Amino acid sequence: MIKFQAVNKFYGDYCALADINENVAKGEVVVVCGPSGSGKSTLIRTVNRLEEIQSGEVLFNGRNVHARIKSAELNRLRSQIGFVFQSFNLFPHLSALDNVILSPWRVNAVSRAEARDRAMALLDRVGLANRALSYPAQLSGGQQQRVAIARALAMEPPAMLFDEPTSALDPEMVGEVLAVMRSLAKDGMTMMCVTHEMGFARDVADRVWFMDAGRILETGTPVEFFGAPQHPRAQRFLSDLRSH
Amino acid sequence: MLSNAIGIIQDNWLLLLIGQYPNGPLGGVAATLLLSVLAILLAFPFSVLVALARLSHLWALRIPATALVYGVRGIPLLMIIFWVYFMFPLLFGISVPGFATMLCTLVLYEGAFLSEVVRAGITALPAGQMDAARALGHSYGSAMRFVILPQALVNMLPSILSQFVSTIQDTTLGYVINVPELTFAANQINNRLLTKPFEVFLILALTYYAICFSLTQLASWLERSIATRRAGPAMPKLVLAQ
Numbered sequence: 510m511i512k513f514q515a516v517n518k519f520y521g522d523y524c525a526l527a528d529i530n531e532n533v534a535k536g537e538v539v540v541v542c543g544p545s546g547s548g549k550s551t552l553i554r555t556v557n558r559l560e561e562i563q564s565g566e567v568l569f570n571g572r573n574v575h576a577r578i579k580s581a582e583l584n585r586l587r588s589q590i591g592f593v594f595q596s597f598n599l600f601p602h603l604s605a606l607d608n609v610i611l612s613p614w615r616v617n618a619v620s621r622a623e624a625r626d627r628a629m630a631l632l633d634r635v636g637l638a639n640r641a642l643s644y645p646a647q648l649s650g651g652q653q654q655r656v657a658i659a660r661a662l663a664m665e666p667p668a669m670l671f672d673e674p675t676s677a678l679d680p681e682m683v684g685e686v687l688a689v690m691r692s693l694a695k696d697g698m699t700m701m702c703v704t705h706e707m708g709f710a711r712d713v714a715d716r717v718w719f720m721d722a723g724r725i726l727e728t729g730t731p732v733e734f735f736g737a738p739q740h741p742r743a744q745r746f747l748s749d750l751r752s753h
Numbered sequence: 754m755l756s757n758a759i760g761i762i763q764d765n766w767l768l769l770l771i772g773q774y775p776n777g778p779l780g781g782v783a784a785t786l787l788l789s790v791l792a793i794l795l796a797f798p799f800s801v802l803v804a805l806a807r808l809s810h811l812w813a814l815r816i817p818a819t820a821l822v823y824g825v826r827g828i829p830l831l832m833i834i835f836w837v838y839f840m841f842p843l844l845f846g847i848s849v850p851g852f853a854t855m856l857c858t859l860v861l862y863e864g865a866f867l868s869e870v871v872r873a874g875i876t877a878l879p880a881g882q883m884d885a886a887r888a889l890g891h892s893y894g895s896a897m898r899f900v901i902l903p904q905a906l907v908n909m910l911p912s913i914l915s916q917f918v919s920t921i922q923d924t925t926l927g928y929v930i931n932v933p934e935l936t937f938a939a940n941q942i943n944n945r946l947l948t949k950p951f952e953v954f955l956i957l958a959l960t961y962y963a964i965c966f967s968l969t970q971l972a973s974w975l976e977r978s979i980a981t982r983r984a985g986p987a988m989p990k991l992v993l994a995q
Binding site for chain 2: 557559580581584585587588589590592594596598599600601602611612615616617646660661664
């Protein structure tokens with residue numbers, strides 16, 4: 510469903526992504542891990558073209574997101590790719606409910622009443638129906654991130670991307686967000702997650718990609734990756750994680 | 754001196770308030786406020802358009818808008834007033850009343866300054882807001898309309914009010930092209946009395962001060978209440994209620 514073909518990205522001479530060739534199949538859950546600055550977030554942001562690339566292709570459902578396409582076409586593609594940010598990025602001037610209503614209503618031209626009903630159902634799904642009228646500033650980080658997930662789901666995307674969704678959260682709020690992500694995975698959502706939550710990766714991922722210095726150095730099932738990592742850099746990364 | 758001033762007010766309060774209306778054009782405080790309010794109301798949408806053009810990726814929009822802002826900021830208001838006043842009849846062959854001339858000038862001038870406020874308000878928002886809107890499939894225009902501008906404009910309200918105060922002060926320059934506003938009325942009184950310029954212009958200064966001071970107070974109150982709102986209010990109360 511998501512296909513990277515010979516993707517390269519540079520900032521001047523610095524190589525942010527180097528020769529990425531990988532696939533995320535329909536229904537698959539891929540966890541991207543690796544040290545800070547390894548290009549994980551950059552990689553996931555190329556899928557909906559929040560980052561440009563210098564060469565290669567990123568295909569979503571067979572369409573090259575980075576081709577010379579009309580902006581309306583790019584917007585349509587983006588609306589089919591759910592994206593959850595590390596910093597939530599809820600719209601602070603709108604209530605939780607209106608955050609979820611806005612895009613189906615204004616982008617997909619769903620009637621406001623219908624968008625509202627679906628938004629309430631989604632907020633219920635992430636456990637926040639009782640906070641629908643709260644503004645983002647009145648919600649905890651974990652609650653904000655769950656609203657952000659509901660907001661992304663409101664566009665009924667066939668795939669969801671998560672860019673370090675729990676990294677900005679207090680430890681006690683990580684679980685509630687991961688629980689929502691687990692339930693999405695269980696329902697068969699295609700997911701690509703950049704995360705440091707190795708427990709989540711172990712339990713939920715179908716495959717783990719390990720990145721360093723803009724390259725995918727190793728891919729494998731969680732059992733393979735956590736049990737017997739092949740690449741020396743991956744071995745060092747995992748032993749560093751375990752040592753504290 | 755104080756009794757002189759009070760006497761002047763008692764004799765001329767209606768002239769200071771509304772000019773020679775209804776026997777002549779509306780003037781005094783009423784004209785000053787009307788001119789300022791109309792100017793800021795028209796300058797505001799104009800400034801949003803200029804700010805959006807300044808931020809545009811299209812050079813055909815960006816360059817003229819930037820030139821306008823730099824041009825207007827680099828020229829004294831009085832020069833622009835003269836230009837509009839003398840050039841308009843020459844270019845279009847119609848004579849324009851002073852009030853309309855002053856209004857056009859103020860919209861251009863205050864709009865250029867206000868556009869910098871609007872631009873700052875837009876660029877001050879976290880980049881994640883635009884990212885989130887684009888990721889949800891909003892076009893640039895839709896993201897601006899529903900996500901960026903509603904936030905930026907509320908944040909800018911105090912600055913817009915400050916610009917309004919400047920506008921009120923700038924209307925005094927309408928005097929030079931005979932716009933019958935507050936300064937014009939005061940000068941009429943001074944010309945009639947001849948011997949009491951200090952009192953007359955003290956009254957004038959105090960009137961401007963009263964109007965502008967109350968508006969700056971309103972601006973700082975707005976600023977405080979927006980700051981409180983941003984900090985995320987009402988949450989503890991809600992929790993307790995539940």
